Amino acid sequence: MQTIKTDLCVIGAGSGGLSVAAGAAQMGVKVVLIEKGEMGGDCLNYGCVPSKALIAAAHRAHEMTTGAPFGIANEVPRVDYAAVKDHVASTIARIAPMDSQERFEGFGIEVIRAHGRFVSPTEVEAGGKRITARRFVLATGSSPMAPPIPGLSDVPFLTNESIWELRDRPSHLLVIGGGPIGLEMAQAHRRLGCEVTVVEAGAALGREDPEMAAIVLEQLRSEGVRILENVSVSAVRPGIELDAGDETLRGSHLLVAAGRKPNTDGLGLDVAGIEPARHGVQVDSGLRTTNRRVYAIGDIAGGGFTHVAGYHAGLVVRSALFALPAKLRPQILPRATYTAPELAQVGLTEAEARVKYGEKLEVYRLAHDHNDRAIAQRATQGLLKLMVVKGRPVGVSIAGAQAGELIGSWALALSANLKMSAIAGAVMPYPTVGELNKRLAGTYFSPRLFENETVKKVTRLVQRWLP
Structure with a gap:
C-alpha cells in the first residue's frame, strides 16, 4: 500500500x-x-444548482399565465418536461468545471x-x-433520509438526488415533507403543469416565523398546491398510495423530502x-x-x-x-427558501428574540406594498420584520420578492454589529426593492423623531434662531 x-x-x-x-x-x-x-457534492449535482435551474424554468412558465394585469394576454404554456431537465443538466455542466x-x-x-x-x-x-x-x-x-413509514421501501420514490433523472412529467406529484426542499419542488412542479399534494406531519416551514411562513403558504395554495399540515403518513402502498390522516392519496410519483x-x-x-x-x-x-x-x-x-x-x-x-x-458565530448566518415569494431569515426570529430579550425587544414591520418598485412590478405580497435591542438589530425575517437578496444587507449588519443609524443612513438607488431595508430601519427612528414632543420643541426653538 x-x-x-x-x-x-x-x-x-x-x-x-x-x-x-x-x-x-x-x-x-x-x-x-x-x-x-x-x-461538487450535493450542491452542484443534486441541490442548490439544479433546484434553482428548475425553479427558473417554472417561473418562466408561471409568467405566461399571469400577464393580464400588465396588459399581456395570459397563455397556457406548453411545457416540455424533458427539455426542462436538459436546461437543468446544462446549468450543472456549465458550473461543473469550477469544481x-x-x-x-x-x-x-x-x-x-x-x-x-x-x-x-x-x-x-x-x-x-x-x-x-x-x-x-x-x-x-x-x-x-427516508422516514420509517410502513411500505415506503416497497415502492419507487424520488429524493432530491434522483428527481433530476426523471424525464416524464408527473401527472400528480405527492410530496412527503413541507420544508424548504419539499415546498420549492412542489411549487416548481405545479407551475410546470403537475398536480401536487404536500403532506407534512407538523407545520409546513415549521422552523420559520409563522407570520412569514403563512405568506408563502398562502401563495402556494392560491396556485393550486394542496398542503396538508399536521398530517402523518401512516402507510405507503404500491401504485403510489399514501394513507394520510383520514384519507388515501393517490399520485403518479412520490417525492420524499422529510429530512437529511x-x-x-x-x-x-x-x-x-x-x-x-x-x-x-x-x-x-x-x-x-x-x-x-x-x-x-x-x-x-x-x-x-x-x-x-x-x-x-x-x-x-x-x-x-x-x-x-x-x-x-451562528447568529450572523442567513438562510433562504426559494419559493415565490421567497422567505429569508438572519439572526433571531421574533419568538426566539422574545425568549432571549423579553421586554428589551422592539419589533418593527414593513409591508412590501410600501415600495414603489414592488408596486410597479406587481410584487407587493410580502413583509419585513425587524427585531431590535438597544439600537442594534438582532434578527430580521423577510417574506416576499427578492427576500434572499434583501437579507444580505441585514446579514452584514449583524456580522459587523452595526447600529440602526448606520443602516438608516445608507443611500439606496431609486426605485429598487432594496429601499425596503432602509425604510425598515427608518421605522425604528420614526416614533423617536416624529412622536417625541421634546424633539418637536427643540426643532421649533432652532427654527426661531435660524437667520
Whole structure:
C-alpha cells in the first residue's frame, strides 16, 4: 500500500471541502482531497444548482399565465418536461468545471476518487493509499433520509438526488415533507403543469416565523398546491398510495423530502476517536472534533446550507493554517427558501428574540406594498420584520420578492454589529426593492423623531434662531 504524507487531508469534495482544499493549496500547503462521489457534492449535482435551474424554468412558465394585469394576454404554456431537465443538466455542466478534479489538480492537490476511512487517529485509507496528515477536515455532507413509514421501501420514490433523472412529467406529484426542499419542488412542479399534494406531519416551514411562513403558504395554495399540515403518513402502498390522516392519496410519483442524515457511515470515527452527534459529529466553537487533529465542516457539523459550509471553510483555514483564533458565530448566518415569494431569515426570529430579550425587544414591520418598485412590478405580497435591542438589530425575517437578496444587507449588519443609524443612513438607488431595508430601519427612528414632543420643541426653538 502506498503511503502519502501531507499537511492537510480533506474528505469530501462538496462546497466546503473544495473551499478548504483550494484555499490551503494556494497558500502553499500540501493537500490530499478524497471524494468517493461526484466532485461538487450535493450542491452542484443534486441541490442548490439544479433546484434553482428548475425553479427558473417554472417561473418562466408561471409568467405566461399571469400577464393580464400588465396588459399581456395570459397563455397556457406548453411545457416540455424533458427539455426542462436538459436546461437543468446544462446549468450543472456549465458550473461543473469550477469544481472539477482537473482544476483542483491544477492547484497541486492530489485528488483520490475513493471512499476514505480512518484507520488510526492520524491515518486515513482511500483507494489503496494510506494518508498521514497533520490535520484532517471532514466535509462529507448529508443525504436524503427516508422516514420509517410502513411500505415506503416497497415502492419507487424520488429524493432530491434522483428527481433530476426523471424525464416524464408527473401527472400528480405527492410530496412527503413541507420544508424548504419539499415546498420549492412542489411549487416548481405545479407551475410546470403537475398536480401536487404536500403532506407534512407538523407545520409546513415549521422552523420559520409563522407570520412569514403563512405568506408563502398562502401563495402556494392560491396556485393550486394542496398542503396538508399536521398530517402523518401512516402507510405507503404500491401504485403510489399514501394513507394520510383520514384519507388515501393517490399520485403518479412520490417525492420524499422529510429530512437529511449525515454521511458518516464507514468513516471509522470510533477508530479516530471522534465522537458522533445527532447532526454528524461533535465539534467545538472552532469546529474541532474530539480528535484535535480533525475538523468537521458543513452538514456534519450542523451547517445545513452551502453558504454555511463556505463560512465553516474560512474558519478552518484561519485556524488550521495560521493558528489564528476562529469561533463560530451562528447568529450572523442567513438562510433562504426559494419559493415565490421567497422567505429569508438572519439572526433571531421574533419568538426566539422574545425568549432571549423579553421586554428589551422592539419589533418593527414593513409591508412590501410600501415600495414603489414592488408596486410597479406587481410584487407587493410580502413583509419585513425587524427585531431590535438597544439600537442594534438582532434578527430580521423577510417574506416576499427578492427576500434572499434583501437579507444580505441585514446579514452584514449583524456580522459587523452595526447600529440602526448606520443602516438608516445608507443611500439606496431609486426605485429598487432594496429601499425596503432602509425604510425598515427608518421605522425604528420614526416614533423617536416624529412622536417625541421634546424633539418637536427643540426643532421649533432652532427654527426661531435660524437667520
